[in-house]
Amino acid sequence: MEDHNTSKLSEPASPVASVASADIAAEFAALTAEEQEKQRAEWSQELARVEEEINTLRTVLASKTRHASDLKRKLGITMWKEITDDMNQGLKNVKESSVFQRTESVLKSTSEKTASVFGSITSGITSKFSQMKNSDSMRSIEEKVGSAYENVKTRVSTSRSGSINSFPDALNENNSSSGLNSPTDSITK
Structure with missing residues (x-):
């Protein structure tokens, strides 16, 4: 059962990726042993360079994030203010959406109709009570x-x-x- 799950994880997600992987595997298998070793060495070097770039980008990103936090602190921008501003912007976006506006108009017309129905019912009851009283x-x-x-x-x-x-x-x-x-x-x- 474990082997089945492991093989599922290593399989490509899309049919296009599986065709590309099959092509790469076929090309790699067609190489001689020396060429395969040379290709692996090139891929290993490229992988090392990419990982080094990723680490450099992470370091730069962390430095930029700290600098942005310092600037925000100096400006008096707190985490709470950022969250509040984000929430206000989100609510504004929702209120401006066409779905919200249609729903709001439907609810408004429904409440007006309901109020008129209750108004007519109460006026009818009031008139009946006055007739009974007299x-x-x-x-x-x-x-x-x-x-x-x-x-x-x-x-x-x-x-x-x-x-x-x-x-x-x-x-x-x-x-x-x-x-x-x-x-x-x-x-x-």
Whole structure:
């Protein structure tokens, strides 16, 4: 299984690359042993030069990066400011995109339609409530509730202002008016 994965990794990614690799391998195989050795030496030297150039470029890049950081620090440009500026620019790009603008217009028209529908519903409900309030049956209910409230209020205020001072007195008064005797009366009689 490992050999299969290793061979997969070494295979070129595209058909064009595989044809080129096959051509190079065929040309290399057609060389004599001395020519193959000479070709390997040339490739090794070229590889060493390329790696040396890569290392030089990395060193130059690191130096330039440090210099840019020093300049940014001197200018007061912080990492947070750079991130914020990048985010603001990204948001600006998104808002200016045609997809965002179409979506925004669709949402705006939808919200306007929704608001008009809710406005008509609430105005309809309000008018129905005003019609109900002005109807004869509602006035009749209001009068009955009002008179019931007044009756209860009158009874409560009468019982508070009356001569009844305690619960037993109220029981005695209630029993005497109804003709019933209290349990204590029956025991004493």
